[in-house]
Structures are given as C-alpha cells and as structure tokens.
Amino acid sequence: MVDSLLAWLLLPLGVVLGWALAKRMPQPEQQSLSTEQLGGLLSHLAGDDPDQAIAALTQAVEIDQSTAELHLTLGNLFRKRGEMDRAMRVHETLLARPALNPQLQNQVRFELAQDYLKAGLMDRAEQMFQDLAAQGLFVTAALEQLVAVYEQGRDWKQAMQAARQLEAAKGESKRAVIAQYYCEMADEARRAKNNAEALKLVRKALDTDKDCVRGSLLLGTLSEAEGDFDLAAKSYRRAFDQDARYLPEMLIPLQRVSEKLGAMDDFVTFLADAKQVSTSSLPLVVEAKMMRQEGIDSMSHLSTSLETRPTRAVLVEFLDVLEKRPEVIAAGLDKPAASLRQALLKLIETSSRYQCSNCGFNPRQLFWHCPSCKQWGQIAPVDDGLGPKA
Ligand SMILES: [Zn+2]
Structure with missing residues (x-):
C-alpha cells in the first residue's frame, strides 16, 4: 500500500525530472519554464499538491515543444489516475495557448477528447473525435473511440457508420460487429412489439455476417413468435451449425418447435448428431426426459x-x-435424494453458465457484448462438468 502510494506520488515528479534532464540544463534565455518555476513545480509535486503544480506549469510565459510535451505528459498522467478535472484543466490550458504550433494543437485535441470520453462528457468527446477524423487526424484511433462512444450511447446506426469508416481506414473487416449492431436494433424492435421490423433487421445481420449465431437464434425466436415453425427450426439448427457451443441456447426451443411441427423423429436424429459434435450433456438429459x-x-x-x-x-x-423408485422410497432414501437434488439445483442457479473467451469473464447470463472487455460475440455457454475445469 505504502509502495503504491509512493509510486503514485513519485510518477509525476519523475515526469518533470525527466523533462528537466532532457532539456540538458539549457541556458536561462532558452527556457520557456524558468528555473524558479520549474523548482516550484517540482516542490508542489513532491508535496503532493497537484493543483499548485498545474498553476506553476501554466505560468510558463512561452510554450515550446518540450514544455508542451510536459503539459501533455502530465495531463495524460492525471487521466490515467482518473483525476479527470486536472487532466482536462492541463490540456484545456495548453490548447488555449495562441502560439501553439498546429501539430501540437491537434495532439492536445486528441488527448482532450479522450479526457472527455473518460469523464463521461460524451457530446464533447463525440464532437472532437468527429472533427479529428473528418480532418484526417488520428483517423483510426479517433474512429475507434467514436465507435466506443456510440456503443456506450446505444446509438447503433452511428456505431455502424463509424465501424464502416474504420473498416475502410484499417482495411480490416468489421462485419461481425456490424451484424451485432443489426441484432441490437432487431432486439429493440422486438421489445417494441414490431416483429416485422425486427425480422428485417435480423436478416440484414445474417446478410452482413453469415456466421452470426445471435442472428440465427433471434431469427428462430421471431419466426416462432410469427408461427413460422419451419423457419424457426431451420434457424435454431443453423445456430448450432454455426457454433456448437451455443447448443444450450437452441436445444429446448428446437424441441418446442419440432413438437409443433410434428417432427419429433427429426429432433431425435438431431439429438443423436448433437452428441457426436458437442461435449454438452444437455442432449443426454433431454433424451432421458423424453x-x-x-x-x-x-x-x-x-x-x-x-x-x-x-x-x-x-x-x-x-x-x-x-x-421416485419404489425401492428407494421403501428404504426411506427418497427424501435425502430430493434434498441433494434441491441443493444441486441451487448450485446450478447460482453458478456462472457462460464465459468470455477473450477475457475470461464468467457471467450467469448471456451477454453478446462483454461487460468486462467490451468485445462482441465472445461469451458462450460452458459445460457444467462435475470435475475440475480444464
Ligand atoms: Zn470479455
């Protein structure tokens, strides 16, 4: 604890000392930050008084490249520490300097936009990242941040547009993520009881990314609600073909629509095939129940x-x-067996059923957008094996 506190305190001090050394003891007439001001800045940081340090820093009469870099580094350091007011104050003060060269000005705008994003000032962050990208500055980074802004605001149309621009700028496919945006919009339409719109959007998701498991599951749910059990069955099976890990998401719905279609023979065949492909025990349980x-x-x-x-x-x-077996009841073992079953059910209920393959996050429900690492489509069901996890 003491060590981390010390590091917390010494980091900004190290930044300033590094800056002073990099200047290699310049002559007084070349300094934009006087020796006296630098001394004041150091003593404020050493005394853990960052606000006074900022005041000392901003008193520099002239801003040259290295003084500006010192501003930038300190501002970024405050942002990393979550001291957003201070980070913004340093960057905004620097940006207000009339003599700042254009290259530095752009760098400060980029840093300030990140401050706004972290501080939750989304409108300001959005505007600044948009301006930077439109001017061809920090294009990839600005677009990536814009995508994050729109995702956070659940503005899927804008997120889609930014992702497409990013796709062009980076030359890397964003199809899977764009399909997730369509699914988000489809889900919103479904919740608003607009199934026709939801179906249109989910089809766009699958057109954009044919491997979108979420799209198939959603198409299954929507078709089932519309009474199109044939399409629902096909969609649920498609989800399994796309990624067998999602079997627990589609098996019971497939059983339900197979019953409605009078196609239980097909379902039994599916169970037999699923046992070969999937490591899940769910087909065995469903067979036993049947x-x-x-x-x-x-x-x-x-x-x-x-x-x-x-x-x-x-x-x-x-x-x-x-x-329920007569010999177990006769031996008076039915109640202990029931207690054990209830305890197991409780355990299942309170256990994590999913895992993010990117960050290892273990939620109890399925999230298509990982709340921990913010990646899309990485969370999948995991087996509830009785042995230690592999
Ligand atoms: Zn994750």
Whole structure:
C-alpha cells in the first residue's frame, strides 16, 4: 500500500525530472519554464499538491515543444489516475495557448477528447473525435473511440457508420460487429412489439455476417413468435451449425418447435448428431426426459451418462428418477435424494453458465457484448462438468 502510494506520488515528479534532464540544463534565455518555476513545480509535486503544480506549469510565459510535451505528459498522467478535472484543466490550458504550433494543437485535441470520453462528457468527446477524423487526424484511433462512444450511447446506426469508416481506414473487416449492431436494433424492435421490423433487421445481420449465431437464434425466436415453425427450426439448427457451443441456447426451443411441427423423429436424429459434435450433456438429459415422458425407464441411460459426461444437469435428472423408485422410497432414501437434488439445483442457479473467451469473464447470463472487455460475440455457454475445469 505504502509502495503504491509512493509510486503514485513519485510518477509525476519523475515526469518533470525527466523533462528537466532532457532539456540538458539549457541556458536561462532558452527556457520557456524558468528555473524558479520549474523548482516550484517540482516542490508542489513532491508535496503532493497537484493543483499548485498545474498553476506553476501554466505560468510558463512561452510554450515550446518540450514544455508542451510536459503539459501533455502530465495531463495524460492525471487521466490515467482518473483525476479527470486536472487532466482536462492541463490540456484545456495548453490548447488555449495562441502560439501553439498546429501539430501540437491537434495532439492536445486528441488527448482532450479522450479526457472527455473518460469523464463521461460524451457530446464533447463525440464532437472532437468527429472533427479529428473528418480532418484526417488520428483517423483510426479517433474512429475507434467514436465507435466506443456510440456503443456506450446505444446509438447503433452511428456505431455502424463509424465501424464502416474504420473498416475502410484499417482495411480490416468489421462485419461481425456490424451484424451485432443489426441484432441490437432487431432486439429493440422486438421489445417494441414490431416483429416485422425486427425480422428485417435480423436478416440484414445474417446478410452482413453469415456466421452470426445471435442472428440465427433471434431469427428462430421471431419466426416462432410469427408461427413460422419451419423457419424457426431451420434457424435454431443453423445456430448450432454455426457454433456448437451455443447448443444450450437452441436445444429446448428446437424441441418446442419440432413438437409443433410434428417432427419429433427429426429432433431425435438431431439429438443423436448433437452428441457426436458437442461435449454438452444437455442432449443426454433431454433424451432421458423424453424417455420418462414415454414411460420408459431412463435409469440405465442416466447411469451411463453419468459415467461418460458427468455434469450437474445429468446428476439432477438422475436423482429425480432415483427418488421416485419404489425401492428407494421403501428404504426411506427418497427424501435425502430430493434434498441433494434441491441443493444441486441451487448450485446450478447460482453458478456462472457462460464465459468470455477473450477475457475470461464468467457471467450467469448471456451477454453478446462483454461487460468486462467490451468485445462482441465472445461469451458462450460452458459445460457444467462435475470435475475440475480444464
Ligand atoms: Zn470479455
């Protein structure tokens, strides 16, 4: 703690000392920051009085390249430390200098725009990044920041436009992200009960990125709501073909629409295929539940499943079957089995069911935009295996 506090305090001091050394003891007439002012600046930083240090810094009569760089470095340091008022004050003071050369002026504008973004002054950040990009300055970085501004404001149309500009500037595809924006818009239309608009948007998502799992799942949900069970079944299956990890998102919906279509034979075939492709235990659980519905004893199936794919979901189903068996009831073991099943259900409920492949974040619900690393489409369901995680 003391070490980190010391580092906190010494960093700005180091910046100023580094700056002074880089000047290699200039002659007094060449200095834009007088020896006296530099001394004042150092003592304020050493005394952990950054506001006085800023005042000393801004008293420099003349701004040359190195004094301006000192402003920039200190301002950025304040931003990194989350001291946004101070960061903005340093950068704004520097920008107000009439004699600042254009190159430095642009650099300060870029830094100030980042201050605004971090301080949550989104309108100002947006305007400044837009101006910079329009003038061909810091284009890639400004567009990346603009995308972040629009994503934060859930302004998907603007985010899409900025992503397309970024695509052109960087020469790198942004299709997957643009498809996610279409899905966001489709989801908003669905919540507003405008299914026709939502369907149009989700089709655009899939046209933009044919591998968009979210688009397929959403097309399934929307088609199902419209009573188009055939398209719904195709869409749910497409989601699995696109990425087998999303099986837990599509399996029960596919079962539901297969029942409505009277196509349970196809569903049984799908379960058999899914077991080959996916490591999830969910097809085994669904098979066991279907056996029970048909009055078939699923105990042997579940015992084998517990050996091949031991997961909490299989164990819950196993206990549910076990506690209803006459010999278990006769032995008075049905209640302990039920207690164990309830405890497992609680554990499943409170466990993380998803993981971000980019940052490792473990949410309990599916986010298409990772709240931790802000990447799109990286969070997927994970197996609830009983053994230690691989
Ligand atoms: Zn993440």
